[in-house]
Amino acid sequence: MALRVRGRAWRLGDGISTDHIISGKFKYQKARLEEMLPYLLHEIIPDFYRKVKPGDVIVAGKGFGYGSSREHAARLLKMAGVGAVVAMSVHRIFYRNAVNVGLYIAISKNVPPATETGDIIIVDLDKGIVGNETKGIYERLPPLHPIVKELLEAGGLEGYVASRGKLPWEADNLTSHP
Amino acid sequence: MDELTLTEALLSMKLGNPPSPGEHVVVDVDLVYLHDGTFTLALEVLRRLGAERVFDRRKVLLFIDHAAPAPHLAAATTHLAMRRFARKHGVKLYDAGAGISHQVVAEEALAGPGDVVVGADSHTVTLGALGALATGFGSTDAAVAMASGRIWLRVPEPVKIVLSGEPPGWVMGKDIALALLGALGADGAIYSSLEIRGPALKAISMDSRLTIANMGVEAGAKYTLFPVDEVARAWMEARGRKVKPLSPGVRARYSDELVLDVSGLEPMVAKPPRPDNVASVSEVDGVEVDQVFIGSCTNGRVEDFHAAARILRGRRVRDGVRCIAVPASRRVYMELLRDGTLEVLAAAGCIVAHSTCGPCIGAHLGLLAEGEVAVSTSNRNMPGRMGHRESKVYLANPATAAAAAVTGRIIDPRTLLPRGVRLMEV
Incomplete structure (x- = not known):
C-alpha cells in the first residue's frame, strides 16, 4: 500500500492535546468509539466529524498529541477520515498510538507555519516528502524505521499481526539486543 | 560504569549492555497496568487479535480509578468487564476506592529500579521516582505487552x-x-x-x-x-x-x-491554558476562584494534605467556594484519617472524597461550569480539562490550593502560614 495522502488542510495551532482531540468529560460518558466521534475536536471545530472529508490532513504547530495516553484520540481521527497529521513536533505516546492504528504522521518544520485551512497538502511517506501544493512548499522527511513503515503499510499493528501472524518485534529487521 | 547515564545504567540491567540513544530495543516487561479509561480498547484489540491472555498474571494489574465508583452506566459497564477479566485471568484488580494506579504501585513498591513498566496512562512516568523505566502507552501497546510480556522501545x-x-x-x-x-x-x-x-x-x-x-x-x-x-x-x-x-x-x-x-x-502556578504557562504565585495574586481541587496522581499524597492542613487548620473554606479533597489512595486516606488531617479538612468545609482521578479529567466529582475558575493540584489545565471549555484551571501546590479555598482567590500561601510553622516536614 502506498503511504500517500493528498487532502485539504485543517490548520490547528500549538499544543493540541489529546484532551482537545477527545475531551475526558465526553469520553468517559461513552462506552464505544462510535459514540465518541461527535465530540472529536468538538471544542475547537464544532461538528468536525461531519465537516471532515476522507483524506483531509490535520496541520498543527508544536507539541501535537500532548497529554493523555488515550489511544481514542488517534483512532477517532482515523475513524473520521483524517488521512494524516502534519505537525512541527509530536508527543511520543500519540506518535506510537498513531503508528499502532495506522494514522500517518509527518513532522515538518516548514509546512505548518505556511499552511492555511483549505490548502492542499501532500504527505508521501514512501518518497519521504511532505508539502503544501497550494503554497508550493515542500520538505524532505527522514526515513521511517522499517517496522514503523511496515506497521503503517499494514494499517496498524492489528493489520500487521493479521497479515503476518506475528508481532513486529518478532521480525528480523529490528535491531535487538542479545 | 562511571560513563553511564542513569537511563543507560537502568536499561543495561535489562539488556545486559548499554544501548545508545535513538536505538530500538525489545525488552521484557516487569509490570503492565491498565485502568478504566484505557482497558476497554485494549480488550477489544486482544479479542480482534485472538490473543485474550496475560503473559504472567502476577505482572498485570487493573485499576478502576478514573471514573469510580461508576457515575453512569457507561462506566459501570466498563468496570464490570474489568472485574470479569480479572477473575477469568487471575489478575489483581484494584477496585473503586483502592487508589490511583501510579500511587498504589509506588506506595506498595510494586515497581523498582530498572523495572520496565508499561502503563496505559501517560502519568506512568511517576514511577521514575523509584528508578523504574516506567512510561505511558496507548491501549494497543499495553494490550500486546499484557499478552506477550515484551515491548519495543526507542532508547x-x-x-x-x-x-x-x-x-x-x-x-x-x-x-x-x-x-x-x-x-x-x-x-x-x-x-x-x-x-x-x-x-x-x-x-x-x-x-x-x-x-x-x-x-x-x-x-x-x-x-x-x-x-x-x-x-x-x-x-x-x-x-x-x-x-x-x-x-x-x-x-x-x-x-x-x-x-x-x-x-x-517561590510557590509556582501554571496559568491556563497550558501547564508550561508558568508564573510565580505573586504574578496571579487576586484571581478569584470558584473551586479548589486537592488530589490526583500529582498531589494526592500524605505530604500534600499535611501542607494543605497547615493552611486550613482552624479556618473555613470561603462561602461560594467548593474545596474537593481526594487522597490518591486508600492507604493515604487511612493515614490521614489516623493522624487527624481529614478532620482538619472536613472541619474547614472541604468535601473529602474517596480516591478517584475524577475531577482532574472532568470525568466526575466536580466539573466546572462555563466561566468558572479552579485552582487544582493536578497536572493539566488545557481548555475544558475539568469541565466547560470556557472554564479555567490554575495548577498549583496543595498549600496554594488550600489558601485559595480559604480566601476565594489566589494568594501566596506563605501569608497564611502560622508563625513558626513550616509547610514541609523535611
Missing part, C-alpha cells in the same frame, strides 16, 4: 536536570515540577529521559519526587528518573523492596542540561 536521549541549592521550607515538589516545566516548555523534552540529580535532592522527599516525576510527561519526557539514593532506598526498603544504590556515572554524557536553583523558588 531516549538523556537530559541532565540539576537541582541546586537548598529548598526553603515552603518549596514543594509541585513548585519544582512547574519551574522545570516552565523552563523546558510543553514540548521541550519530547522523547527525552529527564535525569533529576543535584545537591538539593537529599532534602526532597519521596512524595515530592513522585510529583516531579509525574509532571515530566507534561514536557513530553518518556522517563523522569531519580537516582536510587539513601532517601529512595530507605523508602523502598520500608515497603519491603531491597534495592542497591544507583546513580549516574560521573563521566556520563548528556544531550542537554538544565540547572534549577531551588533555593530561590
Whole structure:
C-alpha cells in the first residue's frame, strides 16, 4: 500500500492535546468509539466529524498529541477520515498510538507555519516528502524505521499481526539486543 | 560504569549492555497496568487479535480509578468487564476506592529500579521516582505487552536536570515540577529521559519526587528518573523492596542540561491554558476562584494534605467556594484519617472524597461550569480539562490550593502560614 495522502488542510495551532482531540468529560460518558466521534475536536471545530472529508490532513504547530495516553484520540481521527497529521513536533505516546492504528504522521518544520485551512497538502511517506501544493512548499522527511513503515503499510499493528501472524518485534529487521 | 547515564545504567540491567540513544530495543516487561479509561480498547484489540491472555498474571494489574465508583452506566459497564477479566485471568484488580494506579504501585513498591513498566496512562512516568523505566502507552501497546510480556522501545536521549541549592521550607515538589516545566516548555523534552540529580535532592522527599516525576510527561519526557539514593532506598526498603544504590556515572554524557536553583523558588502556578504557562504565585495574586481541587496522581499524597492542613487548620473554606479533597489512595486516606488531617479538612468545609482521578479529567466529582475558575493540584489545565471549555484551571501546590479555598482567590500561601510553622516536614 502506498503511504500517500493528498487532502485539504485543517490548520490547528500549538499544543493540541489529546484532551482537545477527545475531551475526558465526553469520553468517559461513552462506552464505544462510535459514540465518541461527535465530540472529536468538538471544542475547537464544532461538528468536525461531519465537516471532515476522507483524506483531509490535520496541520498543527508544536507539541501535537500532548497529554493523555488515550489511544481514542488517534483512532477517532482515523475513524473520521483524517488521512494524516502534519505537525512541527509530536508527543511520543500519540506518535506510537498513531503508528499502532495506522494514522500517518509527518513532522515538518516548514509546512505548518505556511499552511492555511483549505490548502492542499501532500504527505508521501514512501518518497519521504511532505508539502503544501497550494503554497508550493515542500520538505524532505527522514526515513521511517522499517517496522514503523511496515506497521503503517499494514494499517496498524492489528493489520500487521493479521497479515503476518506475528508481532513486529518478532521480525528480523529490528535491531535487538542479545 | 562511571560513563553511564542513569537511563543507560537502568536499561543495561535489562539488556545486559548499554544501548545508545535513538536505538530500538525489545525488552521484557516487569509490570503492565491498565485502568478504566484505557482497558476497554485494549480488550477489544486482544479479542480482534485472538490473543485474550496475560503473559504472567502476577505482572498485570487493573485499576478502576478514573471514573469510580461508576457515575453512569457507561462506566459501570466498563468496570464490570474489568472485574470479569480479572477473575477469568487471575489478575489483581484494584477496585473503586483502592487508589490511583501510579500511587498504589509506588506506595506498595510494586515497581523498582530498572523495572520496565508499561502503563496505559501517560502519568506512568511517576514511577521514575523509584528508578523504574516506567512510561505511558496507548491501549494497543499495553494490550500486546499484557499478552506477550515484551515491548519495543526507542532508547531516549538523556537530559541532565540539576537541582541546586537548598529548598526553603515552603518549596514543594509541585513548585519544582512547574519551574522545570516552565523552563523546558510543553514540548521541550519530547522523547527525552529527564535525569533529576543535584545537591538539593537529599532534602526532597519521596512524595515530592513522585510529583516531579509525574509532571515530566507534561514536557513530553518518556522517563523522569531519580537516582536510587539513601532517601529512595530507605523508602523502598520500608515497603519491603531491597534495592542497591544507583546513580549516574560521573563521566556520563548528556544531550542537554538544565540547572534549577531551588533555593530561590517561590510557590509556582501554571496559568491556563497550558501547564508550561508558568508564573510565580505573586504574578496571579487576586484571581478569584470558584473551586479548589486537592488530589490526583500529582498531589494526592500524605505530604500534600499535611501542607494543605497547615493552611486550613482552624479556618473555613470561603462561602461560594467548593474545596474537593481526594487522597490518591486508600492507604493515604487511612493515614490521614489516623493522624487527624481529614478532620482538619472536613472541619474547614472541604468535601473529602474517596480516591478517584475524577475531577482532574472532568470525568466526575466536580466539573466546572462555563466561566468558572479552579485552582487544582493536578497536572493539566488545557481548555475544558475539568469541565466547560470556557472554564479555567490554575495548577498549583496543595498549600496554594488550600489558601485559595480559604480566601476565594489566589494568594501566596506563605501569608497564611502560622508563625513558626513550616509547610514541609523535611
